[in-house]
Amino acid sequence: MAPPTVVFLGPTMPIAHARAILPEAEYRPPARQSDVMSAVRIDEPAVIALIDGTFAQSLSVWHKEILYALERGVHVYGASSMGALRAAECHRFGMVGVGRIFERFASGELIDDDEVALAHGAAEEGYRPLTEAMVNVRATLDAAQCAGAIEASEASVLLASAKRTYFAERTWAAVMGAAVADGLAPERAAELSNALMAHRVDQKRADAEELLARLATLPDTLEPAVLSEPLARSHTFLALLERDRRVRRDAGEVSLEAIARHVLLHDPGATATLDRALGRELASAFADFLGLSVSDELVADERARFCAERRLRDERAVAEWQRRNDLDGQEFAALITSLATARRLRAWLVARRFKRKAVQPLLDQLRIEGTYEKAADAAAAREADLAAIEHDAGTSGGEPVGITRKQLLAEHARHTGWLPDTSLEQWALEVGFEDAFDVYIELLRSRALRRKHGG
Numbered sequence: 001m002a003p004p005t006v007v008f009l010g011p012t013m014p015i016a017h018a019r020a021i022l023p024e025a026e027y028r029p030p031a032r033q034s035d036v037m038s039a040v041r042i043d044e045p046a047v048i049a050l051i052d053g054t055f056a057q058s059l060s061v062w063h064k065e066i067l068y069a070l071e072r073g074v075h076v077y078g079a080s081s082m083g084a085l086r087a088a089e090c091h092r093f094g095m096v097g098v099g100r101i102f103e104r105f106a107s108g109e110l111i112d113d114d115e116v117a118l119a120h121g122a123a124e125e126g127y128r129p130l131t132e133a134m135v136n137v138r139a140t141l142d143a144a145q146c147a148g149a150i151e152a153s154e155a156s157v158l159l160a161s162a163k164r165t166y167f168a169e170r171t172w173a174a175v176m177g178a179a180v181a182d183g184l185a186p187e188r189a190a191e192l193s194n195a196l197m198a199h200r201v202d203q204k205r206a207d208a209e210e211l212l213a214r215l216a217t218l219p220d221t222l223e224p225a226v227l228s229e230p231l232a233r234s235h236t237f238l239a240l241l242e243r244d245r246r247v248r249r250d251a252g253e254v255s256l257e258a259i260a261r262h263v264l265l266h267d268p269g270a271t272a273t274l275d276r277a278l279g280r281e282l283a284s285a286f287a288d289f290l291g292l293s294v295s296d297e298l299v300a301d302e303r304a305r306f307c308a309e310r311r312l313r314d315e316r317a318v319a320e321w322q323r324r325n326d327l328d329g330q331e332f333a334a335l336i337t338s339l340a341t342a343r344r345l346r347a348w349l350v351a352r353r354f355k356r357k358a359v360q361p362l363l364d365q366l367r368i369e370g371t372y373e374k375a376a377d378a379a380a381a382r383e384a385d386l387a388a389i390e391h392d393a394g395t396s397g398g399e400p401v402g403i404t405r406k407q408l409l410a411e412h413a414r415h416t417g418w419l420p421d422t423s424l425e426q427w428a429l430e431v432g433f434e435d436a437f438d439v440y441i442e443l444l445r446s447r448a449l450r451r452k453h454g455g
Contacts, residue, residue, distance in 0.1 A: 099207025
């Protein structure tokens with residue numbers, strides 16, 4: 001049995017015929033831009049076979065999608081149509097081309113996209129070809145000439161007529177009509193039409209059959225493919241990866257951009273969510289500008305905090321969370337690093353403000369969110385209540401009396417639900433307390449109030 005394979009196929013060959021050669025493959029329509037990249041993530045194949053792709057009706061599959069697949073260890077093959085074109089352009093990076101059409105493009109004998117382009121019917125019609133590809137015209141004329149059914153001079157006239165006919169109008173009738181307009185006798189044109197149909201060669205289909213037959217002989221397991229050069233992640237490539245790539249949900253496939261647009265138009269809190277997201281991106285950009293990096297220890301701490309908050313207790317749970325959120329391990333690691341970087345930058349900012357700490361930014365945010373008045377009133381009432389309590393409210397030499405620091409934190413958590421998501425020392429540094437002991441003092445004051453009120 002062949003390894004897990006995705007085949008992009010359309011007018012070159014009926015799927016039923018393809019399944020007879022390679023039955024276990026996942027067959028997809030002609031590839032558009034982002035389709036190969038999406039298939040890498042959605043289907044997780046070992047092999048991708050690119051045969052047909054779109055030309056005029058939508059953007060064509062991009063070369064860097066193929067390099068992305070190779071980078072992720074997916075073997076990419078091409079033949080016949082768009083596959084032959086891309087294989088000729090990408091074979092030096094590791095893509096494998098199969099068939100006569102690929103060979104002619106790779107050698108430079110053929111260079112024009114219109115050599116493989118044709119017009120075809122819709123998906124519900126099985127992508128039925130409506131015109132003839134130039135590579136098939138060439139193969140047919142060669143076969144007819146070898147069989148002695150057509151003179152070399154006549155083949156030359158027909159070849160020129162076919163080449164100057166727009167690919168979406170290139171039928172044999174149109175080619176013969178153009179040749180007659182160039183001086184070919186109508187009677188001879190009719191004879192040649194019959195002769196050419198008797199010797200017609202569908203080179204695109206032959207190459208596709210060769211490719212599928214080759215894939216059918218592959219072993220069940222393959223070593224990962226190797227990209228010959230590092231993949232440059234340009235702005236355009238990242239836009240394709242982060243915006244146009246599709247993911248599979250229960251209702252079907254959807255692009256990442258469609259998800260974002262849905263949220264922005266249907267979630268009342270989306271603007272605030274976007275503000276937080278862009279704030280994290282801004283922090284990462286500014287940290288990069290400052291040359292502010294995060295250590296492996298900080299990244300590990302951030303990951304632990306992230307997983308604890310979401311109750312991801314083991315790596316299996318982490319992997320499942322990644323799957324549900326359409327992330328791979330590399331993207332998850334990048335997310336954690338961005339969170340750690342933003343936190344590191346916030347700690348840097350708090351330290352840079354020195355005695356001012358984060359008081360004003362926090363209170364301003366409360367004002368923006370409309371919660372300042374409630375918080376200010378609650379804090380004032382608390383301080384007034386504390387003023388009535390004796391100064392020795394459970395402390396001696398800076399340490400709690402009759403309760404350990406760990407117990408003090410646990411007691412506070414029981415009453416408020418608050419606990420730091422990292423060590424108290426680290427948390428204090430990040431939010432603007434002097435140190436962990438400064439936090440303990442505040443916790444003791446809160447305990448004193450609870451004891452006063454019987455809590």
